[in-house]
Amino acid sequence: MSSCFAHVAVSFAHVELCWILKLLSSSASCGYILVVVSVYVNGKFCKDPKLATPDDFSFLGLNIPRNTSNPDGSTVTFVNVAQIAGLNTLGVSLVSIDYAPYGQIQPHTHPRASEILVVQEGTLYVGFVTSNPENKLFTKILNKGDVFVFPIGLIHFQFNIGKTNAVAFAGLSSQNPGVITIANAVLGSDPPINPDVLARRIRMW
Numbered sequence: 198m199s200s201c202f203a204h205v206a207v208s209f210a211h212v213e214l215c216w217i218l219k220l221l222s223s224s225a226s227c228g229y230i231l232v233v234v235s236v237y238v239n240g241k242f243c244k245d246p247k248l249a250t251p252d253d254f255s256f257l258g259l260n261i262p263r264n265t266s267n268p269d270g271s272t273v274t275f276v277n278v279a280q281i282a283g284l285n286t287l288g289v290s291l292v293s294i295d296y297a298p299y300g301q302i303q304p305h306t307h308p309r310a311s312e313i314l315v316v317q318e319g320t321l322y323v324g325f326v327t328s329n330p331e332n333k334l335f336t337k338i339l340n341k342g343d344v345f346v347f348p349i350g351l352i353h354f355q356f357n358i359g360k361t362n363a364v365a366f367a368g369l370s371s372q373n374p375g376v377i378t379i380a381n382a383v384l385g386s387d388p389p390i391n392p393d394v395l396a397r398r399i400r401m402w
Protein backbone atom coordinates (compact mmCIF):
# COMPACT_ATOMS: atom_id res chain seq x y z
CA MET A 198 0.00 0.00 0.00
CA SER A 199 1.24 3.46 -0.74
CA SER A 200 0.38 6.81 0.85
CA CYS A 201 0.27 7.79 4.45
CA PHE A 202 -0.60 4.25 5.37
CA ALA A 203 2.84 2.98 4.58
CA HIS A 204 6.03 4.63 3.44
CA VAL A 205 5.32 8.22 4.31
CA ALA A 206 4.22 7.47 7.83
CA VAL A 207 7.26 5.36 8.46
CA SER A 208 9.72 7.75 6.97
CA PHE A 209 8.28 10.72 8.85
CA ALA A 210 8.42 8.82 12.12
CA HIS A 211 11.90 7.69 11.32
CA VAL A 212 13.20 11.17 10.64
CA GLU A 213 11.56 12.77 13.66
CA LEU A 214 12.57 10.04 16.06
CA CYS A 215 16.09 9.82 14.83
CA TRP A 216 16.53 13.48 15.54
CA ILE A 217 15.12 13.12 19.04
CA LEU A 218 17.15 10.04 19.74
CA LYS A 219 20.34 11.56 18.49
CA LEU A 220 19.89 14.26 21.07
CA LEU A 221 19.38 11.68 23.81
CA SER A 222 21.80 8.98 22.83
CA SER A 223 23.95 8.33 19.83
CA SER A 224 23.48 4.57 20.16
CA ALA A 225 19.66 4.42 20.15
CA SER A 226 17.92 2.30 17.55
CA CYS A 227 15.55 4.34 15.45
CA GLY A 228 13.89 1.33 13.87
CA TYR A 229 12.76 -0.14 17.19
CA ILE A 230 11.00 3.02 18.37
CA LEU A 231 8.90 3.39 15.19
CA VAL A 232 6.39 0.84 16.44
CA VAL A 233 5.07 2.91 19.34
CA VAL A 234 4.63 6.33 17.79
CA SER A 235 1.52 8.04 16.39
CA VAL A 236 2.28 10.05 13.28
CA TYR A 237 0.36 12.83 11.63
CA VAL A 238 0.93 13.96 8.06
CA ASN A 239 -0.87 17.07 6.79
CA GLY A 240 -2.65 17.22 10.12
CA LYS A 241 -4.18 13.77 9.67
CA PHE A 242 -3.46 10.72 11.75
CA CYS A 243 -1.55 7.98 9.95
CA LYS A 244 -3.11 4.63 10.68
CA ASP A 245 -1.07 1.51 11.17
CA PRO A 246 -1.20 -0.09 7.69
CA LYS A 247 -2.00 -3.44 9.29
CA LEU A 248 -5.23 -1.96 10.67
CA ALA A 249 -6.37 -0.33 7.40
CA THR A 250 -9.64 -1.59 5.94
CA PRO A 251 -11.47 -1.05 2.63
CA ASP A 252 -13.63 1.55 4.43
CA ASP A 253 -10.53 3.74 4.80
CA PHE A 254 -10.58 4.02 1.00
CA SER A 255 -14.26 4.33 0.13
CA PHE A 256 -17.28 6.62 0.25
CA LEU A 257 -20.78 5.54 -0.73
CA GLY A 258 -23.89 7.20 -2.10
CA LEU A 259 -22.94 9.94 -4.55
CA ASN A 260 -25.86 8.71 -6.67
CA ILE A 261 -28.32 10.10 -4.09
CA PRO A 262 -29.52 13.61 -5.06
CA ARG A 263 -28.75 16.21 -2.40
CA ASN A 264 -31.17 18.79 -1.05
CA THR A 265 -30.57 22.10 -2.83
CA SER A 266 -33.15 24.20 -0.92
CA ASN A 267 -30.70 26.86 0.23
CA PRO A 268 -29.88 30.43 -0.83
CA ASP A 269 -27.32 29.33 -3.46
CA GLY A 270 -29.58 26.60 -4.86
CA SER A 271 -26.69 24.15 -4.81
CA THR A 272 -25.08 21.57 -2.57
CA VAL A 273 -21.51 20.33 -2.68
CA THR A 274 -20.71 16.86 -1.39
CA PHE A 275 -17.04 16.66 -0.48
CA VAL A 276 -15.08 13.45 -0.88
CA ASN A 277 -11.66 14.42 0.39
CA VAL A 278 -9.33 13.38 3.18
CA ALA A 279 -11.94 14.41 5.77
CA GLN A 280 -14.26 11.70 4.40
CA ILE A 281 -11.69 9.13 3.16
CA ALA A 282 -8.71 8.86 5.48
CA GLY A 283 -6.80 6.82 2.90
CA LEU A 284 -6.55 9.88 0.62
CA ASN A 285 -3.95 11.48 2.88
CA THR A 286 -0.78 12.33 0.93
CA LEU A 287 -2.26 11.02 -2.35
CA GLY A 288 -2.95 14.46 -3.84
CA VAL A 289 -6.43 13.82 -5.26
CA SER A 290 -10.04 14.25 -4.16
CA LEU A 291 -13.54 14.59 -5.54
CA VAL A 292 -16.70 16.64 -5.16
CA SER A 293 -20.16 16.09 -6.51
CA ILE A 294 -22.42 19.11 -6.93
CA ASP A 295 -26.19 19.23 -7.18
CA TYR A 296 -27.75 22.40 -8.62
CA ALA A 297 -31.40 23.42 -8.51
CA PRO A 298 -32.63 25.31 -11.60
CA TYR A 299 -30.70 28.62 -11.58
CA GLY A 300 -28.65 27.37 -8.65
CA GLN A 301 -25.03 28.46 -8.48
CA ILE A 302 -21.68 27.85 -6.88
CA GLN A 303 -20.64 31.42 -6.21
CA PRO A 304 -17.13 32.69 -7.01
CA HIS A 305 -14.53 30.83 -4.95
CA THR A 306 -11.03 29.45 -5.18
CA HIS A 307 -9.16 26.34 -4.05
CA PRO A 308 -5.77 27.42 -2.69
CA ARG A 309 -4.26 23.95 -3.06
CA ALA A 310 -5.87 22.37 -6.15
CA SER A 311 -6.72 22.58 -9.80
CA GLU A 312 -10.16 21.24 -10.63
CA ILE A 313 -11.54 19.31 -13.59
CA LEU A 314 -15.34 19.26 -13.78
CA VAL A 315 -17.66 17.05 -15.82
CA VAL A 316 -21.38 17.67 -16.20
CA GLN A 317 -23.49 14.60 -15.64
CA GLU A 318 -26.91 16.24 -15.96
CA GLY A 319 -28.16 19.66 -17.05
CA THR A 320 -26.54 22.78 -18.47
CA LEU A 321 -23.99 24.90 -16.62
CA TYR A 322 -22.44 28.27 -17.38
CA VAL A 323 -18.95 28.06 -15.86
CA GLY A 324 -15.91 30.26 -15.78
CA PHE A 325 -12.75 31.48 -14.11
CA VAL A 326 -10.84 34.76 -13.97
CA THR A 327 -7.08 35.01 -14.39
CA SER A 328 -4.84 36.97 -12.04
CA ASN A 329 -3.61 40.59 -12.25
CA PRO A 330 -3.10 42.56 -14.34
CA GLU A 331 -5.37 41.02 -17.01
CA ASN A 332 -8.20 39.57 -14.87
CA LYS A 333 -9.39 37.89 -18.03
CA LEU A 334 -12.67 35.95 -17.84
CA PHE A 335 -12.82 32.50 -19.46
CA THR A 336 -16.33 31.03 -19.71
CA LYS A 337 -18.12 28.15 -21.36
CA ILE A 338 -21.60 26.67 -21.48
CA LEU A 339 -21.42 22.98 -20.66
CA ASN A 340 -23.97 20.26 -21.34
CA LYS A 341 -24.07 16.65 -20.22
CA GLY A 342 -20.70 15.01 -20.81
CA ASP A 343 -18.78 18.28 -21.20
CA VAL A 344 -15.63 19.04 -19.22
CA PHE A 345 -13.99 22.26 -17.99
CA VAL A 346 -10.79 22.95 -16.04
CA PHE A 347 -10.30 25.54 -13.28
CA PRO A 348 -6.55 26.14 -12.79
CA ILE A 349 -5.19 26.13 -9.24
CA GLY A 350 -5.84 29.26 -7.21
CA LEU A 351 -8.05 31.06 -9.75
CA ILE A 352 -11.49 32.38 -8.83
CA HIS A 353 -14.20 30.35 -10.55
CA PHE A 354 -17.95 29.71 -10.51
CA GLN A 355 -20.73 27.55 -11.91
CA PHE A 356 -24.32 28.54 -12.67
CA ASN A 357 -27.17 26.22 -13.69
CA ILE A 358 -28.74 28.08 -16.60
CA GLY A 359 -31.12 25.24 -17.42
CA LYS A 360 -34.70 24.83 -16.25
CA THR A 361 -33.94 21.44 -14.71
CA ASN A 362 -31.67 20.21 -11.93
CA ALA A 363 -28.02 19.77 -12.83
CA VAL A 364 -25.34 17.46 -11.47
CA ALA A 365 -21.58 17.68 -11.89
CA PHE A 366 -18.55 15.85 -10.55
CA ALA A 367 -15.12 17.36 -10.18
CA GLY A 368 -11.69 15.93 -9.49
CA LEU A 369 -9.24 18.08 -7.52
CA SER A 370 -5.48 17.79 -7.38
CA SER A 371 -5.20 17.72 -3.59
CA GLN A 372 -6.55 15.49 -0.84
CA ASN A 373 -7.45 18.71 0.98
CA PRO A 374 -8.08 21.43 -1.66
CA GLY A 375 -9.48 24.10 0.68
CA VAL A 376 -12.22 26.52 -0.36
CA ILE A 377 -12.20 30.32 -0.14
CA THR A 378 -15.58 31.79 -1.06
CA ILE A 379 -14.77 35.32 -2.13
CA ALA A 380 -17.86 37.06 -0.73
CA ASN A 381 -17.58 35.19 2.58
CA ALA A 382 -13.92 36.11 2.96
CA VAL A 383 -14.12 39.75 1.87
CA LEU A 384 -17.59 40.76 3.08
CA GLY A 385 -18.31 38.13 5.74
CA SER A 386 -15.11 37.78 7.75
CA ASP A 387 -15.18 37.44 11.55
CA PRO A 388 -14.52 40.08 12.74
CA PRO A 389 -15.41 42.21 9.69
CA ILE A 390 -12.66 43.88 7.69
CA ASN A 391 -12.56 47.60 8.51
CA PRO A 392 -15.14 49.11 6.08
CA ASP A 393 -12.66 51.81 5.12
CA VAL A 394 -10.45 49.13 3.62
CA LEU A 395 -13.30 47.90 1.44
CA ALA A 396 -14.90 51.30 0.73
CA ARG A 397 -11.88 52.73 -1.04
CA ARG A 398 -11.88 49.85 -3.55
CA ILE A 399 -15.65 50.06 -4.07
CA ARG A 400 -15.48 53.84 -4.70
CA MET A 401 -12.90 53.16 -7.40
CA TRP A 402 -15.49 51.03 -9.23
Ligand SMILES: *[C@@H]1O[C@H](CO)[C@@H](O)[C@H](O)[C@H]1NC(C)=O
Pocket residue numbers: 264265266267
Ligand atom coordinates in the same frame (compact mmCIF):
# COMPACT_ATOMS: atom_id res chain seq x y z
C1 LIG B 1 -34.50 20.44 2.16
O1 LIG B 1 -33.95 21.45 2.98
C2 LIG B 1 -34.89 22.42 3.40
C3 LIG B 1 -34.14 23.53 4.11
O2 LIG B 1 -33.30 23.01 5.09
C4 LIG B 1 -35.95 21.74 4.25
O3 LIG B 1 -36.91 22.69 4.66
C5 LIG B 1 -36.63 20.64 3.43
O4 LIG B 1 -37.52 19.94 4.24
C6 LIG B 1 -35.59 19.68 2.86
N1 LIG B 1 -36.25 18.77 1.94
C7 LIG B 1 -36.07 17.45 2.02
C8 LIG B 1 -36.78 16.65 0.97
O5 LIG B 1 -35.37 16.93 2.87
